[in-house]
Amino acid sequence: MKIAVCVSLVPDSTTKVKIGSSGKSIDENGVTFILNPYDEYAVEEAVQLKEKSGAETYAISFGSDRSKEAIKKAYQMGIEKGILIKANSDDYDSYTVAKNLADALNELKPDLIFFGKQSIDFDGMAIPGMVATLLNLPFVNVVTKLDVNRNEVTAEREIEGGKEIIVSALPAIIGAQKGLNNPRYPNLKSIMASKSKPIEEKNSTYSGNKTEVISMNLPPAKGKGKILENGAESAAELVKLLRDEAKII
Amino acid sequence: MAKILAYIESKENKFKNSAFETISEAKRLSGILGCDFASLVISNQSADELKVLGDYGPEEIFHLNLDEMNSIKGGNIKYSYSAIAKAVSEFAKQNGFTIILFSGTGFGKALSPAVSILTDSALISDITGINVNDGIISATKPVYAGKAFAEIKVNSANVVLSLRPNVFKAEKTDSNNAKVTDITSASLNLSANDFSAVVTEVVLSQGKIDVAEADKIVSGGRGLKGPDNFHLIEELASVIGAATGTSRAVVDAGWRPHSEQVGQTGKTVSPGLYIACGISGAIQHLAGMSSSKCIVAINKDKDAPIFQVADYGIIGDLFEVLPVLKEEFKKVL
Ligand SMILES: Cc1cc2nc3c(=O)[nH]c(=O)nc-3n(C[C@H](O)[C@H](O)[C@H](O)COP(=O)(O)OP(=O)(O)OC[C@H]3O[C@@H](n4cnc5c(N)ncnc54)[C@H](O)[C@@H]3O)c2cc1C
Numbered sequence: 001m002k003i004a005v006c007v008s009l010v011p012d013s014t015t016k017v018k019i020g021s022s023g024k025s026i027d028e029n030g031v032t033f034i035l036n037p038y039d040e041y042a043v044e045e046a047v048q049l050k051e052k053s054g055a056e057t058y059a060i061s062f063g064s065d066r067s068k069e070a071i072k073k074a075y076q077m078g079i080e081k082g083i084l085i086k087a088n089s090d091d092y093d094s095y096t097v098a099k100n101l102a103d104a105l106n107e108l109k110p111d112l113i114f115f116g117k118q119s120i121d122f123d124g125m126a127i128p129g130m131v132a133t134l135l136n137l138p139f140v141n142v143v144t145k146l147d148v149n150r151n152e153v154t155a156e157r158e159i160e161g162g163k164e165i166i167v168s169a170l171p172a173i174i175g176a177q178k179g180l181n182n183p184r185y186p187n188l189k190s191i192m193a194s195k196s197k198p199i200e201e202k203n204s205t206y207s208g209n210k211t212e213v214i215s216m217n218l219p220p221a222k223g224k225g226k227i228l229e230n231g232a233e234s235a236a237e238l239v240k241l242l243r244d245e246a247k248i249i
Numbered sequence: 250m251a252k253i254l255a256y257i258e259s260k261e262n263k264f265k266n267s268a269f270e271t272i273s274e275a276k277r278l279s280g281i282l283g284c285d286f287a288s289l290v291i292s293n294q295s296a297d298e299l300k301v302l303g304d305y306g307p308e309e310i311f312h313l314n315l316d317e318m319n320s321i322k323g324g325n326i327k328y329s330y331s332a333i334a335k336a337v338s339e340f341a342k343q344n345g346f347t348i349i350l351f352s353g354t355g356f357g358k359a360l361s362p363a364v365s366i367l368t369d370s371a372l373i374s375d376i377t378g379i380n381v382n383d384g385i386i387s388a389t390k391p392v393y394a395g396k397a398f399a400e401i402k403v404n405s406a407n408v409v410l411s412l413r414p415n416v417f418k419a420e421k422t423d424s425n426n427a428k429v430t431d432i433t434s435a436s437l438n439l440s441a442n443d444f445s446a447v448v449t450e451v452v453l454s455q456g457k458i459d460v461a462e463a464d465k466i467v468s469g470g471r472g473l474k475g476p477d478n479f480h481l482i483e484e485l486a487s488v489i490g491a492a493t494g495t496s497r498a499v500v501d502a503g504w505r506p507h508s509e510q511v512g513q514t515g516k517t518v519s520p521g522l523y524i525a526c527g528i529s530g531a532i533q534h535l536a537g538m539s540s541s542k543c544i545v546a547i548n549k550d551k552d553a554p555i556f557q558v559a560d561y562g563i564i565g566d567l568f569e570v571l572p573v574l575k576e577e578f579k580k581v582l
Contacts (some may be wrong), residue, residue, distance in 0.1 A: 015393070017393050084404070093371075098362075122390070122392050122399075123393075124297075124372075125374060130365065140446055141444065161459035162454055163453050164452075166446050166447065168450070169445060202532075210370070210404055211372075211373060211402065211404060212401065213401050213519075214402045216400070217348075219397070220542070225560045225561055226562070227546075227561070228563045230565070231569055234570075235573040235574040236573075248522050248542075
């Protein structure tokens with residue numbers, strides 16, 4: 001079995017966002033980049049499958065040289081091989097990423113492809129479904145439980161107020177959600193070993209964005225709220241404010 | 250010439266409010282672009298049940314019967330996302346729709362990427378606004394979990410947009426001239442191969458409002474001290490008709506299920522009212538709820554960051570405040 005995990009590098013969730021000088025992206029000065037948290041569940045699932053029944057495992061990322069960090073983290077968690085598809089520029093939209101990943105995956109022909117359900121930068125939840133459709137493969141996103149059989153998978157997909165049970169043929173694309181497993185913390189040995197592991201580099205095969213960010217802005221600043229200071233004695237006043245002023249109750 | 254299709258989600262043959270929001274936005278956009286719009290529903294509803302959509306403006310409602318569609322595959326299935334995506338895409342292509350709107354629900358977010366590829370469209374997901382400049386469409390999209398907003402322009406003849414629930418206004422029109430037209434899966438070239446992954450079962454927790462869909466949310470954090478105290482949150486929520494939410498610290502401690510977690514690695518919510526009790530307001534939590542229309546914080550620490558985004562708040566011990574607050578709400582509701 002061959003398993004591929006598509007990984008991306010994103011700003012750490014504690015990042016205080018500032019807008020960069022272009023006015024179209026964030027200021028990356030001082031920002032720490034990490035493996036997308038949802039990708040950790042994807043990587044962990046692939047590694048567990050490898051440990052259980054043996055598999056060739058790949059981490060694939062599209063982006064600049066910096067994205068190697070995402071692949072390295074996947075190595076630390078137990079992935080064996082890595083491929084970086086080098087972006088021609090920093091300006092790429094989800095369509096361009098999906099096209100490049102689809103081309104690489106089409107060459108690799110894995111039996112199972114994992115993604116994190118979304119990346120925490122643009123939160124699009126777009127790329128797994130796009131790649132699946134480009135490759136004409138079945139796809140289940142927001143998966144919290146997965147059973148892989150010989151040529152079929154059964155997945156639990158989280159939906160509003162419940163879950164769906166989905167049966168899919170293989171090869172398939174699975175988008176991992178928190179709850180799927182508990183991602184391991186890499187130990188020192190695997191961290192050291194990952195340092196010297198090579199990463200295969202490929203050239204980008206597509207660059208024709210369908211969308212363009214024309215500006216990026218911080219959310220409008222909030223006015224000062226009305227904070228009442230008398231504990232339980234303020235409850236009646238709060239209800240009155242919500243009713244008469246905010247008109248929400 | 251642009252032409253707008255609103256894909257209307259029908260869960261268990263019922264429309265959610267997000268469906269009406271999506272129709273209303275399609276209508277508004279068609280007014281600005283001076284173009285036609287219609288809606289498409291795939292469900293087992295009758296023409297009469299579908300006609301309520303007309304209250305929000307569409308004259309043309311196209312309907313594909315879900316059972317008829319599923320019969321192509323046969324067997325015990327509820328629905329298949331891939332088959333629905335194919336049906337929507339074929340319908341849009343055959344009828345010249347260039348703009349397809351989805352509600353940004355779990356359903357809409359699963360369908361829209363596939364539809365964008367099948368219709369060769371740009372995709373902008375989870376948007377909070379649509380703008381038109383010189384006939385060119387752009388959308389406002391929260392990025393970095395709401396810490397910033399990107400304005401994203403469409404550089405393609407076709408576009409698929411998914412609209413974040415609870416943000417766009419559902420507006421009724423004066424008259425309902427809706428006409429329901431049935432379409433068949435044969436006309437959409439559907440085959441068994443399009444059902445590559447199938448939903449065989451849907452398990453819903455009964456009687457609970459999901460945080461992602463709720464118009465009011467009461468959230469409890471680590472300040473609740475333990476799982477046994479969450480009845481305080483549940484009781485307040487039930488009095489005001491709210492869903493219950495929580496922080497990651499609470500989920501990680503195993504006090505509440507992950508499905509209730511609000512924040513960067515939980516659900517993004519924009520309810521009309523969000524009451525945060527014993528939640529400090531960590532940046533990852535704020536990311537998921539700061540676009541709520543009215544935020545109320547109850548916390549004993551006057552310096553808790555949650556107060557910086559709060560419209561209203563009480564500094565105090567939640568174990569004292571919540572029981573009184575519940576009674577005060579009861580008096581006026
Ligand atoms: C990658 C990553 C992703 C994350 N994603 C999320 C996410 O999606 N959602 C999320 O919520 N967090 C997330 N976090 C965690 C986040 O950083 C915080 O740890 C978490 O939000 C804290 O939860 P809390 O506010 O319940 O607890 P605490 O920070 O411990 O706050 C408890 C609050 O309760 C108050 N309190 C205590 N007792 C009382 C009382 N008797 N009466 C009134 N107030 C009282 C205290 O003053 C304090 O403000 C993430 C972290 C990381 C690293």
